[in-house]
Amino acid sequence: KAGVTQTPRYLIKTRGQQVTLSCSPISGHRSVSWYQQTPGQGLQFLFEYFSETQRNKGNFPGRFSGRQFSNSRSEMNVSTLELGDSALYLCASSFPGTHEQYFGPGTRLTVT
Amino acid sequence: DAKTTQPNSMESNEEEPVHLPCNHSTISGTDYIHWYRQLPSQGPEYVIHGLTSNVNNRMASLAIAEDRKSSTLILHRATLRDAAVYYCILNSGAGSYQLTFGKGTKLSVIP
Numbered sequence: 326k327a328g329v330t331q332t333p334r335y336l337i338k339t340r341g342q343q344v345t346l347s348c349s350p351i352s353g354h355r356s357v358s359w360y361q362q363t364p365g366q367g368l369q370f371l372f373e374y375f376s377e378t379q380r381n382k383g384n385f386p387g388r389f390s391g392r393q394f395s396n397s398r399s400e401m402n403v404s405t406l407e408l409g410d411s412a413l414y415l416c417a418s419s420f421p422g423t424h425e426q427y428f429g430p431g432t433r434l435t436v437t
Numbered sequence: 438d439a440k441t442t443q444p445n446s447m448e449s450n451e452e453e454p455v456h457l458p459c460n461h462s463t464i465s466g467t468d469y470i471h472w473y474r475q476l477p478s479q480g481p482e483y484v485i486h487g488l489t490s491n492v493n494n495r496m497a498s499l500a501i502a503e504d505r506k507s508s509t510l511i512l513h514r515a516t517l518r519d520a521a522v523y524y525c526i527l528n529s530g531a532g533s534y535q536l537t538f539g540k541g542t543k544l545s546v547i548p
Contacts, residue, residue, distance in 0.1 A: 329480075358534045368481070368524075368538035381535045415480050417534070424469060424531050428480030 327351065329418050329429035337435045343404040346432045350397050350418030356380075357399040358426060359391060362413040371414075374399055375421075403434075411436045441525045446543045449515045457510040457542055459525030464505050469528050471536070472499065472510045474521040481524065481538075484510065520546045 359371040370383040374393035391401040417426040442460040449455040472484040492499040498511040524541040
């Protein structure tokens with residue numbers, strides 16, 4: 326079974342631009358969560374989607390948004406990029422009713 | 438959110454058992470104890486979880502104190518591939534996917 330895939334793997338953007346990251350969950354998984362990882366703050370929860378609805382949201386500004394499609398694929402968008410948004414963005418998927426989350430390799434975003 | 442406390446770092450010799458401790462004195466009755474690990478340049482990987490009883494799987498064992506205020510992840514024979522940051526996380530139950538990661542324990546395995 327294929328794992329969680331994230332595209333692109335690396336991205337360089339300029340301050341003020343916006344970016345869209347994509348996540349394809351494991352087949353059959355309907356929950357997709359997004360996390361941000363930085364050296365200073367560690368791994369922080371951004372939001373979770375289930376059946377195209379945002380179910381939980383972390384403590385991030387409104388510039389961070391996401392959506393989920395009917396095939397469970399998810400995208401997250403960051404608008405008006407700031408230098409502090411440079412991070413590894415991780416996506417994780419889960420099968421309904423289970424405990425385990427399966428993480429993708431992440432997208433490394435650098436904002437210059 | 439209930440918090441966990443882990444040592445910043447630990448070392449182990451290859452092929453020896455490793456006991457990674459975690460304190461969670463404010464754990465609630467419905468909190469599950471989860472362990473994930475993150476190898477260098479990879480996303481986190483699920484290791485094991487438990488509620489009250491000790492748990493075993495192909496990767497590790499989880500020993501939970503009787504009062505549930507602490508737990509220990511046991512790797513029975515450390516290999517070089519086990520060098521990673523190990524995170525102990527409390528989570529409210531199946532279907533809850535808002536994980537709160539702490540700083541974890543960085544495990545180094547010495548050949």
